[in-house]
Amino acid sequence: MALLFLELERYRSKMHQMEWYTGHPIYIATKEWQRRKHRKKRTNKKWLKRYGCYEINMMPHNQVIMMDNGDIWMTKHTWEQLKAQI
Numbered sequence: 001m002a003l004l005f006l007e008l009e010r011y012r013s014k015m016h017q018m019e020w021y022t023g024h025p026i027y028i029a030t031k032e033w034q035r036r037k038h039r040k041k042r043t044n045k046k047w048l049k050r051y052g053c054y055e056i057n058m059m060p061h062n063q064v065i066m067m068d069n070g071d072i073w074m075t076k077h078t079w080e081q082l083k084a085q086i
Contacts, residue, residue: 028076
């Protein structure tokens with residue numbers, strides 16, 4: 001479990017902050033990148049729609065971690081479930 005905390009803190013600068021929940025920032029621990037890329041913006045946009053993205057979860061689904069500094073970490077799937085319930 002301690003290793004998970006260290007990995008999340010290491011990727012904190014690379015992850016994007018989605019929203020705030022009760023005054024705490026929520027970070028999504030899911031990395032995404034495009035399956036195929038093209039050098040031209042217009043074609044790349046079409047390829048994104050056609051081929052989609054890879055997603056790698058840095059932690060298990062349905063698990064929420066709150067750090068000591070108040071940051072909340074969860075996967076994209078967990079965030080969508082939580083947002084639907086709010």
